[in-house]
Amino acid sequence: MKKLLLILIFSASTFASPAAAYLAYVSNEKGNTISILDTDKLDVVATIKVGRRPRGIELNKNGSELYICAGDDDAIQVFDTQAQKITGKLPSGPDPELLTLSPDGETIYVSNENDNLVTLIDIKRKDQIGDIPVGVEPEGMAISPDGKLLVNTSETTNMAHLIDTKTKTIIANILVDNRPRFATFKHDGSELWVSSEVGGTISVIDPEKKIIKQKISFDIPGMSKEAIQPIGVSITRDGARAFVALGPANRVAVINAQTKEVEKYLLVGQRVWHLAFTPDEKYLLTANGVSNDVSIIDVANLKVVKSIPVGAFPWGVVVAPQ
């Protein structure tokens, strides 16, 4: 009996946390905090005070560091996820908003809106190592899985600028619809998706041919066209499905990423900005700017299963690998 009990205790302690407990980080634009969520408990486990107006956030590959664009502090802060402390900052230039990391984890690419530049930062040296002139108000940043192609979107020029990371020069400029805010590659690198907030569309770009191969638009009964403003985009690893945050339409569109047909609209919180999958793609988390919460979408069943209150005006969201 004692032995059995021991076994029970042992197994309980071993298996108390199922495999899918990840930590998600949510930047709260007005709260000046990062909310840390446990994706198993589906609850906030910590709230950390960071720099002013945190928006774009990215983790390094092993999840040990989180890089936070603190716009009003004109810097990218480095957050140690183990110690849960800010350990330093990177010189981003004024008002950083979105960033992306090179696949080798050594370089940060950040859009520098005031100067119409994409700025390169060496993470180890904490130093700027170059600039690439782009269009007016650079914003969205993405890098191809092989690290060769960097993409920046410029909000007023309305272009996706395709940049060769080796030569650090623009190799193509692709006109998209108004106010392109976000870009992401399919995991196999075969497609580049760019969202146009004001234009209300997604441009699917063939990175090889450097042309738009398809445009996706949205139609929600009873909602004016102007209210549908695509921002964050997340595509499943197998490339089958895409999820698009529609801003003040308070919905996430579910898209068949093969046919590009919209399958469903999921009602989430108000003004949904950015999205992130858990690494097992069981859940998709959405940062809802106006309702101050995060919606949890069950990816397999396409259902919103919970909304979790976070700080004031959540904007960015990332989930750490285990």
Add this chain to the structure above:
Amino acid sequence: MKRLSAILWLLLAALPAYAQTLTIKVGVLRQTHSRETLSILDLPAMDDGLAGALLGAVDNNTTGKFTQQNYEVIDSKLDQEADVAKEIDALIDKGAHFIIADLSAQNLLDASAIAKKRDTILFNISAPDVNLREEDCRANIIHVAPDRAMLADGLAQYLIWKQWRRWLLIKGSHPEDDALAQAYRRAAKKFGAKIIEERLYQDTGGGRRSDSGSVQTQRQMPTLTQNAAAYDVLLAVDENNVFAAYLPFRTWEPKLVVGSAGLYPTNWDAAHEQWGAHQLQNRFIANYHRPMNARDNAAWLAMRVIGEAAVRTQSNRPADLLTYILGKDFSIAAFKGVRLTIRSWNQQLRQPILLSDGRMTISVSPQEGFLHQTSELDTLGYDQPETKCRLQ
């Protein structure tokens, strides 16, 4: 002027020399605005309006580096005696077939007649007259500025939302004030408000500034506003800056002032920073060392409309650009939270109306709950079924 041409020249010099660069010349034809303002803060700058067009050209030229396009601004400032016909001809002679116009209604119509003969499109950035969009509408004018009906409706929707339905209207004695009062009467009827009384403030002329300061004003304004029936807000109608700014904090009863002072409707305000607008404000202040006003913004937006159409059509022909601007694919981002498009029936830019107190954006109309079958933006101003415009 020397400095201006230096700036223009720099703009050109900054561009790499492409073999097939397409040049788009844009004229800025602008009236001299009165320096008779009640507040020193409202004095027009030397580059009023022009600065917005120049910034628009800087933005377009940044894009132009990638599209081999080059935008050039040609400034023409009119003094009181200037002959508009001569000035517009001179601009067109210099190759400007797109003209950003800050003109009175009559001057704009005169300019339109000349422009029509010479394959030129005008962008109205200031005249708020409803007739320009209605019975006197013209096929070669795009109205970037909102008209009085849109402004009045924008304010009225917010007042209704606040349940401030009873208005005491005090209007000035100029013809523009009659037109603006009419827009507010229409808005009251349209949205269910009541104008409990109308009063007149007679402009007796004379200097607006004196060393005696606020002593007399402090006594006049309570008198002007006393003995009214119960009301919620005092609606000041004063387009010429004669008295409205004197009203806040001086009314007989402790009442809010809206309209031409207090909470006012506008297409742009220097305090607006939502939806990324702070980026534009920052750029403007960095370049021109002053805040961006409504005319500057409309000029910037007109230049962006031209840029957007030229980039998408890869053309500098007025007919190509106009077709695109009026087509279903056209939309433009202007830091107001939604895409802006053009009303096909009268060529008025659809746009939200900002409500500002000069320090903050208090709200943005259309307000929630004012519904429309095609675009909520069309709850502001004259809608298609009621238009009298027959474009010609």
